[in-house]
Amino acid sequence: MASFSLLLSPITAKASLPTSRFSVHVSPSLRIPSSHPTIRVSASIKSVHKASASSPVKAAAPPPHPLPFRVGHGFDLHRLEPGLPLIIGGIDIPHDRGCEAHSDGDVLLHCVVDAILGALGLPDIGQIFPDNDPKWRGAKSSVFIKEAVKLMHEAGYEMGNLDATLILQKPKISPHKEAIRNNLCNLLGADSSAVNIKAKTHEKVDSLGENRSIAAHTVVLLMKKK
Numbered sequence: 001m002a003s004f005s006l007l008l009s010p011i012t013a014k015a016s017l018p019t020s021r022f023s024v025h026v027s028p029s030l031r032i033p034s035s036h037p038t039i040r041v042s043a044s045i046k047s048v049h050k051a052s053a054s055s056p057v058k059a060a061a062p063p064p065h066p067l068p069f070r071v072g073h074g075f076d077l078h079r080l081e082p083g084l085p086l087i088i089g090g091i092d093i094p095h096d097r098g099c100e101a102h103s104d105g106d107v108l109l110h111c112v113v114d115a116i117l118g119a120l121g122l123p124d125i126g127q128i129f130p131d132n133d134p135k136w137r138g139a140k141s142s143v144f145i146k147e148a149v150k151l152m153h154e155a156g157y158e159m160g161n162l163d164a165t166l167i168l169q170k171p172k173i174s175p176h177k178e179a180i181r182n183n184l185c186n187l188l189g190a191d192s193s194a195v196n197i198k199a200k201t202h203e204k205v206d207s208l209g210e211n212r213s214i215a216a217h218t219v220v221l222l223m224k225k226k
């Protein structure tokens, strides 16, 4: 990590490094009174990651600012079609239909991946694992979770806690909740007290409420490793 310091003027400070250029704009509330002695501010810079078509995961870099905590949100939705398996959190759920998807269509694991990637400031699951790449055709979503967890550790973070909400009209998730939670904990390497799974219906309205789709939201808190 390139570390440097700059002198912050009351309005705007600019600095250039051999390989990058940036500027710092100071909001009015943060402006330093002209009578105030010069203040030295330290900052850290990391090059911004760029997704590469050949190896998007390798190209992903740790987040630019080593914050002690990082929050991420994930959302996913899949169409339900008859004759397909319904897999939620890596668990086969008996139902008359399942998710239409390029991979195994695991709506919960997909949105957990997006929440972790989001917390790390990385591109979303569709960019890291493009659905036009035959490599990911029919892939188990556990593969995506393992990659996201690897990126999290490489960036110097560990799972704080995770809260997920599944939205579907049918079937009832309560009989499967513990199995889903245990499997997710194993994949994340997290204690069960750190992972919470909730489920709700969509009051029989719209595609979610008419058993035509399934959705999930996830929020994660990542903590900087000591």
Ligand SMILES: [Zn+2]
Pocket: 076, 077, 078, 101, 105, 106, 107, 110, 111
């Ligand atoms: Zn998905």
